[in-house]
Amino acid sequence: MSTAYELRCRECGKTWGNQPKSICEDCFSPLEVTYDYDAARATFTREAISAAPANMWRYRALLPLPDSYQPSLPVGFTPLFSAPRLANEIGATNLFIKNDAVCLPTLSFKDRVVAVALANAREFGFDTVSCSSTGNLANSVAAQAARNGFKSWIFIPADLEAAKILNTQVYGAKLVRISGSYDQVNRLCSQIADEHNWGFVNVNLRPYYAEGSKTVGFEIAEQLGWRLPDNLVCPMAGGSLITKIRKAFDELIKLGLVEDKSVKFFGAQATGCSPISTAVKAGQKEIEPQRPSTIARSLAIGNPADGHYAIKAITNSGGWSEDVSDPEIVDAIQLVAETEGIFTETAGGVTVGTARKLYAQGRISPNETTVLCITGNGLKTTDALAGQYEAEAPIPPKFAAFEQFLQESLEIPAAVEV
């Protein structure tokens, strides 16, 4: 059962009911979904949540969903686990990974936001859904549109990773490649959304869509045994996810599901696209747009719409923001794979690399409970590892040949040492 909700302007407070709209026409500021929290007290309880199936819909009392909505996929409730080997490598002793590299159906956290957006697209009567995307969102909209019987139009920068393009086309989506940056694609989509009656998940459906990110925060708290971590490290592209995890934690405190506690939020970016971390480090409240140049294409948003709110969430929490170079991203992808058996995409490399930096800087204390948000799967960005691994020459299917191969494999490092 959902709780009553509606759109409210974050700046002037005017309410707009429920409609496909993301901007307050009175003051031109962003709209956000607000809930009847008094009513939610009765339905959003530990008991009710624990009794529901292990997917993100167990939190539906604080998601903007029509009462009649029947989920079509078990999205979310990805694993949270202790990461002692990675911790040992980066100077931590109490480290957890929230692994959305295995989120269903398309292996990124975007499945959560799209699931909520499409529930509302149906309610508003759209037959076509759309998005501008750096890749993961494209995959998720295309797949969930197919699953739910929508037509889909997907707009991406032309230079996206081949796997992310194929992972959109396979679902039968209409894919439009734009020769420009994500920021240009996004600007174009604002214009298209003005003229076409489509459900753009990250334009006119954005307030609903963004609420889906809260489920990452709800799950982390529940999986830690209904308590909040001391620190959270989160990758930032448009800047929305980190603010929504914070909203989730605040709602859990407000409704008494966890003890009141301050959590420090740490934002991770690639140095080649770091408008938010640059602003945080310089003590500024607003971002300066950048022209992205990084292998972390899923985070390559030079003019992050939620940058202002992400900066606020980070600095008000006592957290910090850092960024890492492309070689550091590749190194971190390999590190988390070799220590914890997780193959994450470049954004995950950004998160792990940034966490390592934050421990080295002493901004995170080793023994504090710290959660790293891994938001995407490495199988989609294998290009980033090009040249890192050589295929061994094949050997004949003979035991003696293997023994010789083994001997050579073991001897070569020894010979180098001498």
Added chain:
Amino acid sequence: MSIKVQIPSALRRHTEGVASVDCSASNLDQLFSTLNEKFPALGPHLRDDAGQVRRFLNVYVNEEDIRFLGGNSYSFQDGDEVLLVPSIAGGSE
């Protein structure tokens, strides 16, 4: 000299439905003043009390973010097409 300004639908309530305006402003400041004279209801949505471009308003000149062109100091060229595009934020404070 003439430039064309496109008004997004979210702001057309304040322009009596007008979607596009031709004018001869030579920079952003003049452009906003011109729009303010033409559509007094629109002015407050373009600049804040301190005269700064509003946080959630992006200005593009021929598809380029005006901040990459020098922002307020950019001089419009004849035939420039100016887009006012709202920033679609969805996060939370």
